[in-house]
Amino acid sequence: xxxxxxxxxxxxxxDEAIVSSWHFEEGDEITEGDDLVExxxxxxxxxxxxxxxxxxxxxxxxxxxxxxxxxxxALLEEE
Amino acid sequence: MPQPQRKxxxxxxxxxxxxxxxxxxxxxxxxxxLNTVCRSAQCPNTGECFARGTATFMLLGxxxxxSCRFCAVEKGAPEPLDVSEPERVALAxxxxxxxxxxxxxxxxxxxxxxxxxxxxxxxxxxxxxMPEATVEVLVPDFQGSRESVRVVVEAGPDVFNHNVETxxxxxxxxxxxxxxxxxxxxxxxxxxxxxxxxxxxxLMVGLGERPEEVEEVMKDLLQHGCDILTIGQxxxxxxxxxxxxxxLEPSHFERYGEIARRMGFRAxxxxxxxxxxxxxxxxxxxxxxx
Ligand code: SF4
Numbered sequence: 001x002x003x004x005x006x007x008x009x010x011x012x013x014x015d016e017a018i019v020s021s022w023h024f025e026e027g028d029e030i031t032e033g034d035d036l037v038e039x040x041x042x043x044x045x046x047x048x049x050x051x052x053x054x055x056x057x058x059x060x061x062x063x064x065x066x067x068x069x070x071x072x073x074a075l076l077e078e079e
Numbered sequence: 080m081p082q083p084q085r086k087x088x089x090x091x092x093x094x095x096x097x098x099x100x101x102x103x104x105x106x107x108x109x110x111x112x113l114n115t116v117c118r119s120a121q122c123p124n125t126g127e128c129f130a131r132g133t134a135t136f137m138l139l140g141x142x143x144x145x146s147c148r149f150c151a152v153e154k155g156a157p158e159p160l161d162v163s164e165p166e167r168v169a170l171a172x173x174x175x176x177x178x179x180x181x182x183x184x185x186x187x188x189x190x191x192x193x194x195x196x197x198x199x200x201x202x203x204x205x206x207x208x209m210p211e212a213t214v215e216v217l218v219p220d221f222q223g224s225r226e227s228v229r230v231v232v233e234a235g236p237d238v239f240n241h242n243v244e245t246x247x248x249x250x251x252x253x254x255x256x257x258x259x260x261x262x263x264x265x266x267x268x269x270x271x272x273x274x275x276x277x278x279x280x281x282l283m284v285g286l287g288e289r290p291e292e293v294e295e296v297m298k299d300l301l302q303h304g305c306d307i308l309t310i311g312q313x314x315x316x317x318x319x320x321x322x323x324x325x326x327l328e329p330s331h332f333e334r335y336g337e338i339a340r341r342m343g344f345r346a347x348x349x350x351x352x353x354x355x356x357x358x359x360x361x362x363x364x365x366x367x368x369x
Contacts, residue, residue, distance in 0.1 A: 044091045046094070047092060
């Protein structure tokens, strides 16, 4: 199982972002580099791409949730 | 806890790198105890730039003596000057294998020279340890001190950058402790001291300025010896900062870029996510090719 974490947005560990929308649903097949989820900070919207390929097995951050850098957004089942 | 969504137009969207080698950049910076404006100012390009292995060093501490209303850098009592910093910058820059090193600083109105000698020491260290790298300094206004500009210019940077940040009429709201004319004079002084050195400046748009005012700034900059111009969208770092008055569409940035090139700038970067240091290496190359 691979954990997709919120990457650095620029402001260090205390940085956080709000989940605005998922581009996929649980069970979807993901290719490396696919934009998984859109997040917003005070400054801008960010697309978070998937660093791996696999099946999106579990979404751990719902739309509207505040997520800190390094926190897990979703789990990928690697084939 | 769910919070109200912040809404941005579709072009205010960045893609984070899928493979953030950012960790490596972050690690080098931490080991050498260095600040970057990327982080301190919460630059939205940080993920992209760090993944590319670039960053802009911020000298003289993490606390600024001015209180500009657009900027996320912390404000307050400054930190003591650290004489080991120039060497640490040069060590980090060579570890990062930078071919173009950009250094800036917080504004240090408490130091008699505004930090000019410190900038000069950094340039000298970089020259000594990385003779092939080009060096760009992004300096504060040194309260208009010609002497401070001279100290920095004589250390021999390839690019001398000082941002006017906004149009004249918005200075009281945006940069209350700065002075538009004084910033222009800084650029002019630098160019006069060394005409072959590239002089660069930039501004944020979306703060309520009128297009005619932006064109006025372009004319003023050219008249004061500026070769390179950057224009980017102002983005509010937090609800405590100045609000964004307008998100300009990408076509407006292109138009400003065309106008500036036609007026005679040697290189122009104008797009929503352009920052003064964004893609600085490519911008410098463009200017040098003319
Ligand atoms: S644009 Fe400049 S300040 Fe922003 S991350 Fe890149 S190098 Fe840093």
